[in-house]
Amino acid sequence: MIQLLTPQHWKTYRLIDSGNFEKLEKFGDFILSRPEPQAVWDKSMMEGEWQKMASAFFKKEKNNPEKGQWELKKGMPERWFMNYKQSQFELSFKLALSSFKHVGIFPEQATNWDYIYQKLKAIAQPQAKVLNLFAYTGGASLAAKRAGAEVVHVDSVKQVVSWARENMEASGMDNIRWIVDDALKFVKREVKRGNVYQGIILDPPAYGRGPDGEKWVLEENINELLKLCNQLLDKQQHFFILNLYSLGFSALIVDNLVHNCFGKIANPEYGELFLADQFNKRLPLGVFYRFSTH
Incomplete structure (x- = not known):
């Protein structure tokens, strides 16, 4: 039988909203807005709320939609660390803002x-x-x-x-x-x-x-x-x-x-x-x- 699986224990990560081919995510202490081709529905929050909450926004290049640049608000680092912790083990990850919208x-x-x-x-x-x-x-x-x-x-x-x-x-x-x-x-x-x-x-x-x-x-x-x-x-x-x-x-x-x-x-x-x-x-x-x- 086909199953649907999603993480249950990650308290430092959160998908806040999604829609209009974008997603708004919290990675540790920072909130990012970046493209998401499968988010074909409407956003649940107003655009102004996204703009207010996010510390970094990914903007796609006109000639190459797979690449782009990040626009950063004051205080947003280009690299930071966050943990994954559950009852049995803990891991730590370095995150970085790449030109391909990924963060690592x-x-x-x-x-x-x-x-x-x-x-x-x-x-x-x-x-x-x-x-x-x-x-x-x-x-x-x-x-x-x-x-x-x-x-x-x-x-x-x-x-x-x-x-x-x-x-x-x-x-x-x-x-x-x-x-x-x-x-x-x-x-x-x-x-x-x-x-x-x-x-x-x-x-x-x-x-x-x-x-x-x-x-x-x-x-x-x-x-x-x-x-x-x-x-x-x-x-x-x-x-x-x-x-x-x-x-x-x-x-x-x-x-x-x-x-x-x-x-x-x-x-x-x-x-x-x-x-x-x-x-x-x-x-x-x-x-x-x-x-x-x-």
Whole structure:
């Protein structure tokens, strides 16, 4: 059955309002207004209220809607830190205002961080191995490390890997293995080496480039990558998470993909990740599929 998942424990993050292709969010001590292509409904608050509450506004470039600039009010820093804290563990993240509207964190993923921590604690192995592919700034890597895992973090962008390292250090941890590489190439080498992981996390973009110009197209490459991941996954005890942000992929497509590549699986969960604003409008932010032996 298709599920809807949203974070439950993040007190320092809040989606305040959404609509007119924008969202108003609180990250720690600061409120940001930035584009959101899926917020096709009306805003619940007046435009003047948004202008008054927000400390930073993202303005898109005319010739390139994927990029833009931030307009900052007095006292708004370009970088700051915020925590994610729940009853079992705590993480710390550096946030920054990028020219691509992102700030270094995807809050809807917190529900997966909880899942990673819980599943690793249930694995009967002294130090489980976890592979995080397309790992970005490392929220999932930090959750796995906090649970005691040996973590391999793979991303094709060197600056993003450096950002993830800063998050690890801010969270008071060390010894994550950092890999700047094309995810598909790395996984192929791991299969040849005969390596096995108890946890695998994938968060691939719709399109991307590896460090040497390797081309990633989700529709063309995801099937092969999932089949390779099946060869890397420990058959006795494991968890697996797949997140997809492409608008062309529904939860049913992902369900078909995973069953095709992994065969019979235990404890499957799949559906949509979302964030709810304070007016109970639910903003969809990608589809997920996850399963585990525990």
